Amino acid sequence: MNFRTSILITMGIIAVSALPESCTSASLRREKITGVVVNMKKFKFDSKIVTIQKGQQITWINKDRVLHNVVFPKIKIKSKFLRKDQKFTLIFEQIGKYEYFCAPHKSMGMTGTVVVTDGKQNKRRNSRINRI
Numbered sequence: 001m002n003f004r005t006s007i008l009i010t011m012g013i014i015a016v017s018a019l020p021e022s023c024t025s026a027s028l029r030r031e032k033i034t035g036v037v038v039n040m041k042k043f044k045f046d047s048k049i050v051t052i053q054k055g056q057q058i059t060w061i062n063k064d065r066v067l068h069n070v071v072f073p074k075i076k077i078k079s080k081f082l083r084k085d086q087k088f089t090l091i092f093e094q095i096g097k098y099e100y101f102c103a104p105h106k107s108m109g110m111t112g113t114v115v116v117t118d119g120k121q122n123k124r125r126n127s128r129i130n131r132i
């Protein structure tokens with residue numbers, strides 16, 4: 001399979017924890033989110049369908065007190081169970097349509113879709129998003 005997806009959450013935690021606690025920029029970096037955010041709220045993904053340009057990232061944030069996760073069965077990607085305010089980030093580097101769900105709440109309709117485009121038609125809009 002030539003699909004390449006980067007899981008950033010582990011890398012992000014390592015990068016932040018390597019900096020001293022007192023470092024202000026580390027605190028800012030910890031709160032900074034780039035790309036598109038999908039909140040997991042009230043047993044739903046708040047953006048059911050998200051369209052991004054390839055190379056962009058999506059960050060899921062659990063806003064519920066219960067545990068949620070993100071499972072992409074076709075590309076065999078599964079996040080750990082996220083507690084409240086925990087995040088999971090993926091970068092999509094191949095165009096396509098990717099359906100996903102939260103394993104414990106799939107039957108309740110906690111499902112979503114990521115559509116990855118080549119970005120040519122929306123180049124201006126997407127390049128602005130990239131700079132956030």
Ligand SMILES: [Cu+2]
Pocket residue numbers: 043067068069102103104105110
């Ligand atoms: Cu869930």
